[in-house]
Amino acid sequence: MTWRFALVIEPVASDDSRTDFSATFREIDPSAPALSVGELSTQRGDGIFESIGVVDRHPQETQAHLDRLVHSAGLCDLPSPHLEQWRQAVDVAAAHCPPEGEGVIKLILSRGVEHGPTPTAWVTAAQAADNTAVRKRGVRVVTLDRGYGIDTPARAPWLLLGAKTLSYAVNMAAIREAKRRDADDAIFVSSDGFVLEAPTASLILRLGDRYVTPAPNGGILHGTTQLSLFEHLAAQGLQTGYEVIPVASLARADAAWLVSSVRLAAPIRAIDGVDVAVDEELTASFNRYLLSPRD
Numbered sequence: 001m002t003w004r005f006a007l008v009i010e011p012v013a014s015d016d017s018r019t020d021f022s023a024t025f026r027e028i029d030p031s032a033p034a035l036s037v038g039e040l041s042t043q044r045g046d047g048i049f050e051s052i053g054v055v056d057r058h059p060q061e062t063q064a065h066l067d068r069l070v071h072s073a074g075l076c077d078l079p080s081p082h083l084e085q086w087r088q089a090v091d092v093a094a095a096h097c098p099p100e101g102e103g104v105i106k107l108i109l110s111r112g113v114e115h116g117p118t119p120t121a122w123v124t125a126a127q128a129a130d131n132t133a134v135r136k137r138g139v140r141v142v143t144l145d146r147g148y149g150i151d152t153p154a155r156a157p158w159l160l161l162g163a164k165t166l167s168y169a170v171n172m173a174a175i176r177e178a179k180r181r182d183a184d185d186a187i188f189v190s191s192d193g194f195v196l197e198a199p200t201a202s203l204i205l206r207l208g209d210r211y212v213t214p215a216p217n218g219g220i221l222h223g224t225t226q227l228s229l230f231e232h233l234a235a236q237g238l239q240t241g242y243e244v245i246p247v248a249s250l251a252r253a254d255a256a257w258l259v260s261s262v263r264l265a266a267p268i269r270a271i272d273g274v275d276v277a278v279d280e281e282l283t284a285s286f287n288r289y290l291l292s293p294r295d
C-alpha cells in the first residue's frame with residue numbers, strides 16, 4: 001500500500017533563535033487540495049526543492065541536502081532557509097515514514113503566492129518507487145546537447161544552472177527524447193563537447209582505477225549521492241576527482257553510473273548504442289553502502 005505525508009512550514013528568518021520549531025509546522029491531508037491558485041511555484045516553476053532518500057525511516061545525508069537548499073535559495077534570491085527549522089521538519093516527516101522500506105522526503109520552497117508577502121514552504125514524505133531492478137539491470141543512455149557552452153554558467157548566472165529549481169520541464173523533455181531514441185535516460189553534454197549530468201542524476205565514470213565526475217562549476221548540480229560515494233571510495237584509499245570531461249572520454253570509461261538520492265547507483269550499460277561493461281559486484285557494493293544509514 002502506498003503512503004504519503006505532508007507538512008506546511010511557515011518560513012522564519014534564518015537567524016530566528018528558537019530551538020523548537022514545531023509551532024511553525026502544520027500537518028495537512030496529503031490527498032486534499034493545499035496550494036493557492038496564485039502559487040508562483042505552479043504558475044512559473046519559481047522555487048527550489050530537494051529530494052531526500054529515506055531508508056528504514058532514516059533520512060539520508062540531510063545536512064548535504066539542506067546545504068544545497070541554502071545554495072539554491074541564494075542563487076534564486078529566495079530568503080535563506082533556517083537550517084534548524086528545516087532539519088526539524090525533515091525529522092517530523094521521517095518519523096511518519098514506515099519503519100522499513102524506502103521513501104522520499106521532498107522539501108519545497110516557493111517564491112510564494114503572487115503579490116503575497118512571504119514564500120511558501122512544504123515538506124512531503126512518500127513511498128519511493130521500487131528501484132531494485134534498475135540498480136541491477138542498469139540503464140541505456142544517450143548523450144543530448146544541453147545547448148550551452150561549458151563557460152555559460154559563469155557568463156549567465158541568471159540561467160540558475162547550478163540551482164535545484166522547480167523548473168524541471170526541460171529535464172523531463174530530455175528523458176522523453178532519450179526514450180524516443182530507444183534509451184532509458186540521457187546524459188547532457190555542453191555544446192562545446194563536455195560531459196555535464198543526467199536530467200535527474202549525477203554521472204560517475206571509472207577510468208582505470210580513478211573515479212571521476214564532471215566538476216560542479218555552476219552548470220550542474222553538485223549531487224549529494226556522488227559526494228557521499230566519493231567519500232566512501234576515498235575512505236578505501238581509492239582515487240576520486242572532479243574533472244572537465246570531454247565527451248570522447250565516455251568511450252574510454254571502464255564503467256559508468258548514474259547516481260541520485262532515490263534511485264541510488266544505476267550502472268550504465270550502453271552509451272549512444274555502444275555497450276559499456278557493467279561491474280555487477282561493484283555496483284552491488286555501491287548500493288549496499290548507499291542503503292546503509294548515512295549522515
Ligand code: PLP
Pocket residue numbers: 051197198199200201202221222223224225226259260261262
Ligand atoms: N543532477 C540533477 C539535475 C538532479 O536532478 C539530481 C537529483 O535529482 C542530481 C544531479 C543528483 O543529486 P542527488 O544525488 O543529490 O540526488
